[in-house]
Amino acid sequence: GAVVSQHPSRVxxxxxxxxxxxxRSLDFQATTMFWYRQFxxxxxxxMATSNEGSKATYEQGVEKDKFLINHxxxxxxxLTVTSAHPEDSSFYICSARDLQGRSTEAFFGQGxxxxxx
Amino acid sequence: EDKVxxxxxxxxxxxxxxxxxxxxxxxxxxxxxxxxxxxxxxxxFLFMLTSSGIExxxxxxxxxxxxxxxxxxxxxxxxxxxxxAVYLCAVEAANSGGSNYKLTFGxxxxxxxxx
Numbered sequence: 001g002a003v004v005s006q007h008p009s010r011v012x013x014x015x016x017x018x019x020x021x022x023x024r025s026l027d028f029q030a031t032t033m034f035w036y037r038q039f040x041x042x043x044x045x046x047m048a049t050s051n052e053g054s055k056a057t058y059e060q061g062v063e064k065d066k067f068l069i070n071h072x073x074x075x076x077x078x079l080t081v082t083s084a085h086p087e088d089s090s091f092y093i094c095s096a097r098d099l100q101g102r103s104t105e106a107f108f109g110q111g112x113x114x115x116x117x
Numbered sequence: 118e119d120k121v122x123x124x125x126x127x128x129x130x131x132x133x134x135x136x137x138x139x140x141x142x143x144x145x146x147x148x149x150x151x152x153x154x155x156x157x158x159x160x161x162f163l164f165m166l167t168s169s170g171i172e173x174x175x176x177x178x179x180x181x182x183x184x185x186x187x188x189x190x191x192x193x194x195x196x197x198x199x200x201x202a203v204y205l206c207a208v209e210a211a212n213s214g215g216s217n218y219k220l221t222f223g224x225x226x227x228x229x230x231x232x
Contacts, residue, residue, distance in 0.1 A: 006159075009158075032217070034219065034220065036222075041227075042224065043205060043222040043223060043224040043225050044160070044205065044207075044222045045222075046219055046220065046221070046222075049217060049219055051217070057217070093159050093160075095220075105151060105162040105165055106151070106162075106207075106209075106220055107162075108159040108160050108161075109159060110158050110159050111158045111159045
């Protein structure tokens with residue numbers, strides 16, 4: 001099946017610094033990638049939808065200046081958490097769909113555990 | 118606003134029991150309903166359902182969708198300790214223009230299977 005690789009799997013950073021998370025589709029082209037956030041014992045909450053070559057669409061309540069998303073190619077999307085604060089500590093997961101945008105499963109990356117100290 | 122509600126939120130059973138997990142939804146421009154199993158990290162795909170009344174089956178797991186009543190169930194028979202996980206239901210819906218779509222997740226059902 002299709003593979004989505006997310007890196008890093010775990011990161012600890014100091015408050016005020018920025019962290020970049022990468023999401024790559026390894027064996028298919030993803031016109032659309034999704035970024036989710038998951039707090040402990042809660043479900044996945046969609047943060048933004050990232051379309052290759054255009055600006056990301058953010059969900060209500062998600063600060064676009066804080067969570068910068070770039071989808072420069074059909075196989076790579078990045079999420080940068082800028083000026084991180086302890087409340088940004090969470091599990092971030094990306095998912096990707098194939099080029100044709102068929103109604104198929106969304107493939108998920110392994111997730112990134114971000115801890116801001 | 119799209120809404121996906123799963124029940125129960127948690128469930129504890131013994132090995133060999135059969136469980137039924139529920140997912141109801143209210144979305145605009147429904148496209149599909151997906152079930153995922155989440156253990157420690159990212160969710161893994163179980164089923165995608167688009168048509169009513171057609172059961173999808175994989176081993177001891179099966180699922181069915183009712184688009185009229187807007188719900189789906191996930192059945193697990195002869196449960197094993199390895200089935201312990203959070204089971205997530207997600208509904209895919211297109212935006213009003215139909216040019217994009219997103220998954221809305223339920224809160225999940227935490228299943229614990231005891232030996």
